[in-house]
Amino acid sequence: MALSVLRLSHRISRDKRITTHLALTARAFGASKFFYTGDSDSNLENSSEYVTKEWGGNFTISFVDNPTNFIKEWKRKEGIVVHLTMYGIELSEQLKLLRSRINDYILVVVGGSKVPGHIFQLADYNIAIGHQPHSEVAALAVFLDNLSDCEARKHKHSNAKTKIVPTEKGKKTKNVQESSD
Numbered sequence: 001m002a003l004s005v006l007r008l009s010h011r012i013s014r015d016k017r018i019t020t021h022l023a024l025t026a027r028a029f030g031a032s033k034f035f036y037t038g039d040s041d042s043n044l045e046n047s048s049e050y051v052t053k054e055w056g057g058n059f060t061i062s063f064v065d066n067p068t069n070f071i072k073e074w075k076r077k078e079g080i081v082v083h084l085t086m087y088g089i090e091l092s093e094q095l096k097l098l099r100s101r102i103n104d105y106i107l108v109v110v111g112g113s114k115v116p117g118h119i120f121q122l123a124d125y126n127i128a129i130g131h132q133p134h135s136e137v138a139a140l141a142v143f144l145d146n147l148s149d150c151e152a153r154k155h156k157h158s159n160a161k162t163k164i165v166p167t168e169k170g171k172k173t174k175n176v177q178e179s180s181d
């Protein structure tokens, strides 16, 4: 599975937490790359990189200057582009088709403030997670979780310094020196 996420129109003043949550969600649900456009934000990049160092895995975050060129280039290299929008086709209707393309390079695009019309045209698939407005974080989590049939979130990240020891009550973690999984 080669999944990447592109977050459009990050605004440092308004989106600090939500874009951080998008990156965390992308990582936890199986994406390996996170791209964002809008304001370049070193704090966002540092906090995402810190989480990956602590909790493991191969996950990168990069700023993209021009989303239109980036998406066109992605398609030129034969990657596919899935734009999450409440105006699209319900995920359940397209899930089988999207799962059949799981080994292609999939770029999942999520919006912030108003998404320009040409993004809808450029996307190979405009997919709705229900036809009600909600949040890009919810849309991304539901999309990735369904795409992997709930498997990605159970993945054990390599090179984690900290791991959770699941418990019925309380919070338990262990420090890991070296990990082979």
Ligand SMILES: C[S@@+](CC[C@H](N)C(=O)[O-])C[C@H]1O[C@@H](n2cnc3c(N)ncnc32)[C@H](O)[C@@H]1O
Pocket: 083, 084, 085, 086, 087, 109, 110, 111, 112, 113, 114, 115, 127, 128, 129, 130, 131, 132, 133, 134, 135, 136, 137, 139
């Ligand atoms: C809070 S919404 C704002 C949308 C913006 N007002 C517009 O007109 O495009 C931010 C993003 O969340 C995602 N989103 C929200 N509701 C969704 C839904 N029902 N299905 C899929 N994606 C959704 C989309 O990626 C959207 O661009």
